[in-house]
Amino acid sequence: MTKEQFVVTAAQMRDIETRIFTAGMPVAALMEKVGGLIFQRLQTIISPDKCVGILAGPGHNGGDALVVARELYFHGYKVWIYQPFSKLKELTSQHFQYVQSLEIPCYQQINELPNCDFLIDGLFGFGLEREITDSIAAAINYFNQRNQPIISIDIPSGLHTDTGEVLGTAIQASYTFCLGLWKQGLLQEQALPYIGKAELIDFHIPLTDIHAVLDNVPQIKRITKTTALSTLPLPRPLITHKYKQGNLLLICGSRRYAGGAILTGLGARASGVGMLSIAVPESLKMSLVSHLPEALIIGCPETEKGAIANLPLVGCVSDSVTHLIDLNSFTTIACGPGLTTDNISIIPEIIECECPLILDADALNILAQLGTIPLLKSRKSATVITPHTGEFKRLFPHIDYTNRVKAVQAAAHESGAIVLLKGARTAISNPQGSVWINPESTPALARGGSGDVLTGLLGGLLAQIPTPELTMEDVVASATWWHSQAGILAAQARTELGVDAFTLTQYLLPVLKR
Ligand SMILES: NC(=O)C1=CN([C@@H]2O[C@H](COP(=O)(O)OP(=O)(O)OC[C@H]3O[C@@H](n4cnc5c(N)ncnc54)[C@H](O)[C@@H]3O)[C@@H](O)[C@H]2O)[C@@H](O)CC1
Numbered sequence: 001m002t003k004e005q006f007v008v009t010a011a012q013m014r015d016i017e018t019r020i021f022t023a024g025m026p027v028a029a030l031m032e033k034v035g036g037l038i039f040q041r042l043q044t045i046i047s048p049d050k051c052v053g054i055l056a057g058p059g060h061n062g063g064d065a066l067v068v069a070r071e072l073y074f075h076g077y078k079v080w081i082y083q084p085f086s087k088l089k090e091l092t093s094q095h096f097q098y099v100q101s102l103e104i105p106c107y108q109q110i111n112e113l114p115n116c117d118f119l120i121d122g123l124f125g126f127g128l129e130r131e132i133t134d135s136i137a138a139a140i141n142y143f144n145q146r147n148q149p150i151i152s153i154d155i156p157s158g159l160h161t162d163t164g165e166v167l168g169t170a171i172q173a174s175y176t177f178c179l180g181l182w183k184q185g186l187l188q189e190q191a192l193p194y195i196g197k198a199e200l201i202d203f204h205i206p207l208t209d210i211h212a213v214l215d216n217v218p219q220i221k222r223i224t225k226t227t228a229l230s231t232l233p234l235p236r237p238l239i240t241h242k243y244k245q246g247n248l249l250l251i252c253g254s255r256r257y258a259g260g261a262i263l264t265g266l267g268a269r270a271s272g273v274g275m276l277s278i279a280v281p282e283s284l285k286m287s288l289v290s291h292l293p294e295a296l297i298i299g300c301p302e303t304e305k306g307a308i309a310n311l312p313l314v315g316c317v318s319d320s321v322t323h324l325i326d327l328n329s330f331t332t333i334a335c336g337p338g339l340t341t342d343n344i345s346i347i348p349e350i351i352e353c354e355c356p357l358i359l360d361a362d363a364l365n366i367l368a369q370l371g372t373i374p375l376l377k378s379r380k381s382a383t384v385i386t387p388h389t390g391e392f393k394r395l396f397p398h399i400d401y402t403n404r405v406k407a408v409q410a411a412a413h414e415s416g417a418i419v420l421l422k423g424a425r426t427a428i429s430n431p432q433g434s435v436w437i438n439p440e441s442t443p444a445l446a447r448g449g450s451g452d453v454l455t456g457l458l459g460g461l462l463a464q465i466p467t468p469e470l471t472m473e474d475v476v477a478s479a480t481w482w483h484s485q486a487g488i489l490a491a492q493a494r495t496e497l498g499v500d501a502f503t504l505t506q507y508l509l510p511v512l513k514r
């Protein structure tokens with residue numbers, strides 16, 4: 001694992017730090033090193049003719065900021081310091097004494113502060129333990145209203161290190177330089193408006209210390225390009241055939257939502273899956289054939305409203321159906337986009353299948369009506385459910401979803417399924433509580449149909465798993481990464497307004513070519 005993959009809580013970071021100090025690294029030396037690295041990075045963003053305001057807190061986050069202030073000062077930058085606290089930690093206090101001796105202007109009141117071009121936020125790091133109130137809260141609100149970019153050290157001051165929740169108020173940063181290891185709070189959706197562009201400043205934490213605290217298989221991981229690419233079915237084996245490259249069945253669409261079936265099919269197409277079958281209501285058949293000529297389109301009997309009435313399963317007698325479905329002949333089945341909830345009876349039938357199953361969209365709404373847990377627990381093979389927050393609430397009304405990492409863990413544990421909670425920071429958990437978080441995406445994806453594309457893509461990738469070499473949730477994570485990278489690439493080319501779901505499907509393969 002690379003450092004970019006690990007995700008820690010405040011308590012875990014504290015334990016890792018303690019191990020480093022116990023092993024002999026002097027606290028002051030580490031602060032000096034970290035401050036130096038931050039300063040080097042700042043030099044690439046801020047030119048020496050600029051004025052920088054430093055916001056220093058009482059703990060070691062403040063200490064880091066004061067080291068940065070001193071280095072900026074010696075390298076010719078104009079610097080001032082806002083430090084309103086009367087009690088500082090020992091090391092922070094020493095650095096404060098020194099910067100005062102250099103006659104760097106220091107202020108305690110916001111109304112005395114001069115102008116500047118940038119602000120460096122070193123008020124609180126992972127040691128923030130309660131709500132920010134009174135004059136410090138007022139100061140943070142004031143800094144947010146000034147027009148300078150703010151660069152936060154470790155985490156924007158005011159955010160809870162684990163949940164990303166705003167404790168009273170919080171700095172709205174333009175950049176966040178996270179120190180050493182990614183803090184969990186920075187990967188939580190609610191923290192997003194405060195973080196700006198986030199990057200990791202690696203200060204060389206020994207891997208042994210990380211593993212000692214996080215275990216050899218860490219519970220919470222960040223999806224990276226490297227982890228995602230490593231599970232894709234590339235390169236293909238030279239000697240293979242179409243059924244060896246995955247046999248996927250999609251069950252989707254209705255007269256009302258015909259497009260959902262097409263988008264799911266186009267998502268699956270991009271996965272390279274060897275054989276693609278799509279079961280849709282009979283009246284959609286010709287439209288599907290024209291969009292996906294390579295797929296086997298199975299027209300199903302339909303209800304009066306145009307939903308699938310029943311699946312023409314092998315063994316059933318039917319004159320009108322030309323192709324019967326053997327659910328056990330597929331390597332993966334994905335079901336849900338555009339189904340409507342008109343006919344809830346097909347879901348119990350599909351759940352009986354013995355291959356991995358993805359349930360999305362209306363399949364989840366039906367599942368919520370039928371009772372999620374008993375149905376999924378009886379399955380013989382893995383299930384992946386892919387709810388957005390609304391669907392999640394219907395499926396798991398009793399689970400608090402404010403901490404989305406804990407929420408997916410609880411839902412996966414309860415249902416026995418792999419749960420992918422969609423959103424700006426999609427989180428995935430397996431039933432054992434091992435979590436992947438997708439750290440990069442774009443709001444361009446907040447658009448009808450983009451989830452359908454994900455379901456198809458995911459289905460196509462899962463269908464191709466050379467079991468048992470890969471774990472399912474790793475492939476789910478890769479599909480999530482790939483989907484959001486396609487959104488990012490499409491938004492770069494066409495702006496955030498230009499990423500309709502069809503266009504998104506056209507950017508999936510270019511992500512891999514890059
Ligand atoms: N983890 C590491 O290995 C390293 C951490 N460093 C820095 O140290 C930071 C953590 O330092 P600390 O543990 O000193 O914690 P912080 O600097 O985050 O803040 C803790 C201080 O703030 C006070 N405080 C907490 N909540 C408050 C509130 N709501 N209102 C007013 N005061 C409040 C506490 O009493 C304490 O004095 C990191 O975020 C990072 O910036 C670096 O110096 C070097 C390496």
Ligand SMILES: Nc1ncnc2c1ncn2[C@@H]1O[C@H](COP(=O)(O)OP(=O)(O)O)[C@@H](O)[C@H]1O
Pocket residue numbers: 361388422423424425426441442443444445446447448449450451452453454483
């Ligand atoms: N603000 C956002 N930032 C990043 N990704 C988003 C955002 N909002 C939605 N998405 C992504 O877009 C997709 C939307 O899926 P979903 O809600 O199921 O849409 P639909 O059902 O219309 O296809 C998900 O992959 C989700 O993670």
Ligand SMILES: [K+]
Pocket residue numbers: 061121122123124125152153154155156157
């Ligand atoms: K900070």
